[in-house]
Amino acid sequence: xxxxxxxxxxxxxxxxxxxxxxxxxxxxxxxxxxxxxxxxxxxxxxxxxxxxxxxxxxxxxxxxxxxxxxxxxxxxxxxxxxxxxxxxxxxxxxxxxxxxxxxxxxxxxxxxxxxxxxxxxxxxxxxxxxxxxxxxxxxxxxxxxxxxxxxxxxxxxxxxxxxxxxxxxxxxxxxxxxxxxxxxxxxxxxxxxxxxxxxxxxxxxxxxxxxxxxxxxxxxxxxxxxxxxxxxxxxxxxxxxxxxxxxxxxxxxxxxxxxxxxxxxxxxxx
Amino acid sequence: xxxxxxxxxxxxxxxxxxxxxxxxxxxxxxxxxxxxxxxxxxxxxxxxxxxxxxxxxxxxxxxxxxxxxxxxxxxxxxxxxxxxxxxxxxxxxxxxxxxxxxxxxxxxxxxxxxxxxxxxxxxxxxxxxxxxxxxxxxxxxxxxxxxxxxxxxxxxxxxxxxxxxxxxxxxxxxxxxxxxxxxxxxxxxxxxxxxxxxxxxxxxxxxxxxxxxxxxxxxxxxxxxxxxxxxxxxxxxxxxxxxxxxxxxxxxxxxxxxxxxxxxxxxxxxxxxxxxxxxxxxxxxxxxxxxx
Numbered sequence: 001x002x003x004x005x006x007x008x009x010x011x012x013x014x015x016x017x018x019x020x021x022x023x024x025x026x027x028x029x030x031x032x033x034x035x036x037x038x039x040x041x042x043x044x045x046x047x048x049x050x051x052x053x054x055x056x057x058x059x060x061x062x063x064x065x066x067x068x069x070x071x072x073x074x075x076x077x078x079x080x081x082x083x084x085x086x087x088x089x090x091x092x093x094x095x096x097x098x099x100x101x102x103x104x105x106x107x108x109x110x111x112x113x114x115x116x117x118x119x120x121x122x123x124x125x126x127x128x129x130x131x132x133x134x135x136x137x138x139x140x141x142x143x144x145x146x147x148x149x150x151x152x153x154x155x156x157x158x159x160x161x162x163x164x165x166x167x168x169x170x171x172x173x174x175x176x177x178x179x180x181x182x183x184x185x186x187x188x189x190x191x192x193x194x195x196x197x198x199x200x201x202x203x204x205x206x207x208x209x210x211x212x213x214x215x216x217x218x219x220x221x222x223x224x225x226x227x228x229x230x231x232x233x234x235x236x237x238x239x240x241x242x243x244x245x246x247x248x249x250x251x252x253x254x255x256x257x258x259x260x261x262x263x264x265x266x267x268x269x270x
Numbered sequence: 271x272x273x274x275x276x277x278x279x280x281x282x283x284x285x286x287x288x289x290x291x292x293x294x295x296x297x298x299x300x301x302x303x304x305x306x307x308x309x310x311x312x313x314x315x316x317x318x319x320x321x322x323x324x325x326x327x328x329x330x331x332x333x334x335x336x337x338x339x340x341x342x343x344x345x346x347x348x349x350x351x352x353x354x355x356x357x358x359x360x361x362x363x364x365x366x367x368x369x370x371x372x373x374x375x376x377x378x379x380x381x382x383x384x385x386x387x388x389x390x391x392x393x394x395x396x397x398x399x400x401x402x403x404x405x406x407x408x409x410x411x412x413x414x415x416x417x418x419x420x421x422x423x424x425x426x427x428x429x430x431x432x433x434x435x436x437x438x439x440x441x442x443x444x445x446x447x448x449x450x451x452x453x454x455x456x457x458x459x460x461x462x463x464x465x466x467x468x469x470x471x472x473x474x475x476x477x478x479x480x481x482x483x484x485x486x487x488x489x490x491x492x493x494x495x496x497x498x499x500x501x502x503x504x505x506x507x508x509x510x511x512x513x514x515x516x517x518x519x520x521x522x523x524x525x526x527x528x529x530x531x532x533x534x535x536x537x538x539x540x541x542x543x544x545x546x547x548x549x550x551x552x553x554x555x556x557x558x559x560x561x562x
Contacts, residue, residue, distance in 0.1 A: 010366045011373070017363055018380045021438070025383065027406065028395055042409045084293070087286035097283035102291070104555050109298050111551045113499040115520040116540040119527050120301035120308070123318065143297045146290060175282050204388030206502045207520075211528075221390040225506055228394055235398055242391050249386035257382065261450045264385070264443060 025246075031239035039236035053240035057227075063241060065216075066223035072134055073209075073219060074202040077141040082195050085149035086184060092150075093157035103154075106147045114207045117143060122211050132214030140208040145198045152197070152263050156190035157183065193259035200249045200256075220245045302544070305537040313534035315527075328538035338539060340514050341522035348429075348518060349497045352436045357490055359437065360444025365478075367445070368452040378449075381442040389439065393506035396435045397422070425515035428508050432516050436503060440496075444489060451485030452478070484557070491554040498547065519543055 031039045032054070038047035057063040088106075091097040121140060122131070130136035161183055168182045169175075184191065206221045213222060224241055227234070256263075309329070312322035332338055363381075367374060384392065399407045400421035408418040421431045459477045468476070501520040504510060510517035510525065517525075523543065527536035 007370065010370055014363070014366055014370070014373075014377050018377055021384060021442075022380050024395055024399060024438075027399075040404055042404065042406065044406070084290045088290040091283040091286040095279055095283035097280075097287045098291075100559065102287070104559075106290075106294065107558075108551060108555070109294060111495045111547055112298070112302075113501075113520050113543060113547065115501065115523050116305070116544055117298060117301050119523070119533065119536055119540060120304040121297070122527075123308070123533060124301060124304060126318070139297055142293060147294065150290060175278075179286075200386055204386075206388060206390050206505075207524075210505075211524075221388055221502075224390055224394060228397070228506070235404065238394060238398065242394060245391055246387050250383070253379075253382060253386060257379070260382065260385075261446060264447060 028239045028242055031236055032243045034236055036234070036236045039239065053236045054244070057237055057241050057244070061223070061227060061237075061241075063220075063223055063244070066218055066220045067244070069134075069213075069217050070203055070219040073137045073141060073217075074199045076134065076138040077145050077202040078195050078198045080138065081142055081146040081149050081198055082191065085146055085153055085194070086187075086191060087179075088150045089153035090157055090179060090183060092154050094162060103151075106150055109143065109147045110151075114144070118208050118211050121208075125212060131212060132217050134217060136212055137209060137217060137219075140212055141202045141205060144205065144208075145202055148201065148263070149194045149198050152194050152259075153187070153190060155262060156187040161186045190259065193256045194263070196252045196256050197259070197263050200252060203248060302541075305540055308534050309537040309541055311534050313537070315531040315533060318533075324534075328535045329542075331535055332538045332542060337514060337517070337522065341517045341519045344429075344515070344517055345498065345519040348433065348436075348500070348516075349494060351433050352440070352497050353490060353494050355433070356437055356441045356444045356493065357486075360441050361448055361486075363441070364445045364448040364452055367449055378446075381445055383442075384439050385442050385446075387439070389500075389502035390506050392435060392439045393503045396431075396438070397507055400431060422508055423512060425512045428512055429515050432503060432507060435507065436497075436500065439503075440493070443493060447489040447492075448482070448485060451482050451489075455481045487557055488554070491550075491557070495547065495550060495554070498550075 033049045033051070034047040035050055035052060038045055088097075092103055118140070125131045125136050130139070164186065165178045165182045168178045173181065203219075204221065205219075206225075209217075209219045209222055210225075213219065218226075220241075224238070224245060227241055228238055307320070310323060310325060311320050312324050312327075313320065367377060399405045402408060402418055402420050402423065405421075407421070412418065420427060422428045455478065459481075460473055463473050463477060499520060500518055501524070504516050504518050504521045505524075508516040510521050519539075520543075523536050523539050526539060527533055
């Protein structure tokens, strides 16, 4: 009896907690489909579902180019970082190359506040003409994504994988063949999860893009922050833009759910 | 196997490691060195040259700068409060989640959501909700007869609001990591304790906490280091104000660089911040070293 009351109480608290998290998100979703006036109305009124806001952020504001820029930068960063991270993680797991010091050095780069790195990068880019270019943004994002992915991938190379690899080697495969024909396919789920997480991290990144991008290369977070200051608070438009920005990460969530702990704890917890 | 590697193994390891180490050195260490050099010059956005060597003037000016100290204090308050509150709330929710089986995956899925949303979006959403006249929050409060609150207009209130929003955004981080730790605790000690007549509280103190210690330490330290980096939330919600009540250190350095245009002094402040970060990071690394 006492036990079941405790259970109900636990669920009650968890439901309230979940509502606090999800209601704001649902409210934004609702506002993105209302007309402008209804979005402002307090108390809220019922409003028919319309798509005007989504059309307007693409027709009146350059959200199509923000979208493309976000995609190019996040994709470019991930595509470059993932193989490099897979290689170094393999070397760490198998040969312990560079020892613990090198691994911690890589991790320590994650601890540095971005503002410390982005200011000198700004000055350097200014003289190299890399400001407001995709390449510049991708290089900057690699500083965050590459160490993160390297750490995350280490624990995917298990003893079993190296056993299979050793068998392939004794059948005459070269080191590189064994690595990319045996090991990489075997850690494919980890690679996919890490890649998606890297993509989301770059997609969401703000401070590097804020300082290093210009009109031509602004990504979604920049677009959102300019939209928000543009004409006061355009609730309905902002809601639509926000929904679109968050959408890719939410779509990818089920695929990375299992590996999130490894990523978030920088490999410290499994 | 890894104890006696032959030479070609070792070489292969270096080949795989080299590109990443090279890139990281180039895009992280080189800029930091650049900062170090520019911090000794009168280096501004208008005068971008290394002609005027001024020694440690930038550092002296930084240490004389009351605003910098204000932002360091604001950051310390902010970091301590968010980490502490997120830990307490996070641990509580993690314990609840660990005690149930039904609907667990639904709760879990919901609390993962904020982690994938970027701080700019989070800040914008809450700015809309907390708008004094147009926001839904004050309306909801009016339903239970509470006067409208100026959430972001009052210095003290703005600081509390920022902390609240950060908790909304980041508490899931604590929950997920602590829950991972909780679910890894073996069941046997609890059963043994129960047969000895221990109550829930005693189990928590004598079994849960000791088992959880490494997870708790790692989780808190990681969150601490990430909290120091907080920037976006303040940028989008308060711009450091009202006054300088939410002027977190990262935001203040940004302001010095791009509003007062003094890159040399901003570099000096960056390096002061870097030293602080290193001091905090060392215990985390020592701890992680012991864990493996």
